[in-house]
Amino acid sequence: MPNARIARLTGGIALASLALTGCMSGANKPELPPASFVAMQEGPGEEYVIGPLDQLTIFVWRNPELGAKVQVRPDGRITTPLITDMPAVGKTPSMLAEDIRLQLSQYIEEPLVSVIVNEFAGTFSQQVRIVGATEKPASIPYRANMTVLDAMIAVGGLSEYAAGNKARLIRFDKELGKQREFAMRLGDLLKKGDSSANVMLSPGDVIIIPESMF
Numbered sequence: 001m002p003n004a005r006i007a008r009l010t011g012g013i014a015l016a017s018l019a020l021t022g023c024m025s026g027a028n029k030p031e032l033p034p035a036s037f038v039a040m041q042e043g044p045g046e047e048y049v050i051g052p053l054d055q056l057t058i059f060v061w062r063n064p065e066l067g068a069k070v071q072v073r074p075d076g077r078i079t080t081p082l083i084t085d086m087p088a089v090g091k092t093p094s095m096l097a098e099d100i101r102l103q104l105s106q107y108i109e110e111p112l113v114s115v116i117v118n119e120f121a122g123t124f125s126q127q128v129r130i131v132g133a134t135e136k137p138a139s140i141p142y143r144a145n146m147t148v149l150d151a152m153i154a155v156g157g158l159s160e161y162a163a164g165n166k167a168r169l170i171r172f173d174k175e176l177g178k179q180r181e182f183a184m185r186l187g188d189l190l191k192k193g194d195s196s197a198n199v200m201l202s203p204g205d206v207i208i209i210p211e212s213m214f
Helices: 002-027 093-104 148-154 186-192
Strands: 055-060 068-071 077-080 083-087 113-119 127-132 138-141 168-173 178-183 206-209
Touching (some): 068 077, 138 148, 148 186
Antiparallel strands (some): 168 178
16 A cells, blocks of 8 residues: 555656646747837838738829729729729739739830828738737737837737736748747736837737736
8 A cells, every 4th residue: 555655646746747847848938039119220121011901092104094092802802994803912012013004004005003002901921910818809910110019009908817928929930931939028018117028020920918827
């Protein structure tokens, strides 16, 4: 009997050790370098890619009747005078303008086309998604020089039971061809004003905020 008790005790200690090791390995995610609360110098972001439901203005120089104000349909296409069901999603405004120019060149000589994005939603690959224990989980369009502080303001901050310092950021690494996870300290940022916890975001980032177990 004593040997059985010792075996059970040893097994319990081993399981506890494995569980603790698992918790520690989950907590040891890399952190991103801090960003400034106010950018010292604003710079352009990646060129904008048109997404579903974006509002566009198509302008054709000297041929205003061929221009239009259109909304990109959920299927990713637009229709303008002389052009039906042209794919727009996934293109930059300059790319779409060139495609429209090529189509219109069948009807008019050397058309000059410009595309302006008036209201944007962005493709999923350009949105920042914040889910979990926040006041209003949302998917927000990425803009140049966006930080996690900007994103948290947009969603109303952390909820009452959020474990902000256990949050993580998921980002697709184009160079490695796979997604990576980074630890975040949202509690330190929002409750203590720790500027070192503010990091730059990238298009397509996903921020996951768990609830506290206590």
